[in-house]
Amino acid sequence: MAPRLAIRAALLALPLLAPLPARAQMDSREGIALQNQILELRRDLDAVRRGGGGSVAPVPVPSRGGGSAAPQELVQQLLARVGELEEQVRQMRGRIDVVENANRRLTEDVEKLRGDMDFRLQALEGGGRQGASRPPQGPAPAQAPAPPPPAAAATPGPRTAERAIADGQAALGRQDYTAAAAAAREVLQGRPGPRAQDANLLLGEALLGERQFQNAALAFNDAYNVNRRSSRAPEALLGLANSFQGFGARREACDTLAQLHSDFPRLSPSLAQRVEYSRRRAQCR
Template structure:
């Protein structure tokens, strides 16, 4: 047991020799650092005593006493030290898991904030465009009040009403798909966000997929991934759910997250095993680009 302990000692010494490199600022980290330093002192004491393990010669005839009156090289002390090593390893794993979880939450929050900022910018832009269009309406008023030529004022009202009437969700989605076909990604994004803003639940998934396609075309891969993920979660059994999952995988590939892309493509294969035609070809191509097995 002593030989096993002494073999583990070089792994613990660098941690104790460079406490500043770890930058432990939490109470758990400071307590763990103190325990490692204390364990190092005990390991040095065991090494000086010779330990009776046969790996190192004993430089002194009498082993120094350990804590609690037990000899430093006794089996009882060895068992205590090994137990403490196991506890420190568990504590280290726990702290590492907390750090990774915090990092993931921060990344998710940042993506959500970026998405919210994009939505607000779009809505402000729409309000500014609407405000710029309103002053043009009073220009027709003098012609309507003119007694000399009242006739031209008649067709102006239906034209203004038609311009003020918002597009239906179906019309906006059709215009967005047309813009996507001619690679006008800004117009496609605007049409998608217009439908999303109306909270039309029947076409929300279509709008989210259109938004993902537009953002993917603009190479805004992270926000495209959020749009595709929203589309998939709205209706996981819908006919367009595989398309949303494939878009999510392609977005992951766009910013280099190949492991997440392959995991999404594996889920696509397991949830929709009967893909065919263009969708199956696109999925196979994505697996090849991601190097998925």
């Protein structure tokens, strides 16, 4: 757990660097400048088509045999220049999309880390309050020994990981997403062992039900990374793709579904039907 907390602490400091918005802003200014050039060239084209070819000065036209180029040649050069500028605008828009997507992912990671830290702090504070509420115990007065309580009245011990996951699945079935998420976190905070993947899948499904799509994506990603070749790894990838769709990352959702199809070509009929439904929802090609 210590390396994971160190990574989360480092991620919390990343927003202070914040290089991404500046780059996106720079690309936006260059894109606006290109759009202005395209508008000027289009105005020049309109002037040439109306017969005013003498007013176009920005594009030099080589002469042939001492005479000026025909208006049709000038129009072709202007169209070629417009095409080049439009291609540059498309490339810049693509770079802006990449930067904005990376910035959005970084923000989601930071929010996830803050949520995890708040949850852990609340758990620690709750344990401290319970310990402080216990009254001091002094020596008991002499009295006859009480009979031992019956075995059925004994206080039950803590839930095992298997019991907590079973209770969480039952809560998920009745759409009690808060109880399902609490059961999953209970397992993950202890010693989950081989049930870590099951607990992360349960947590991801509960967060999907609560429409916390970014946190659900992180939970499904953790479930996949526990064992990428297990029988439940395809469920983790499907949950990750559905989480991506939840917050509008359709490209990432389709890439995840493509990876699912490549790594696990043979799926059970029910899981294959769910994957196909997710592909149609994301409009994957």
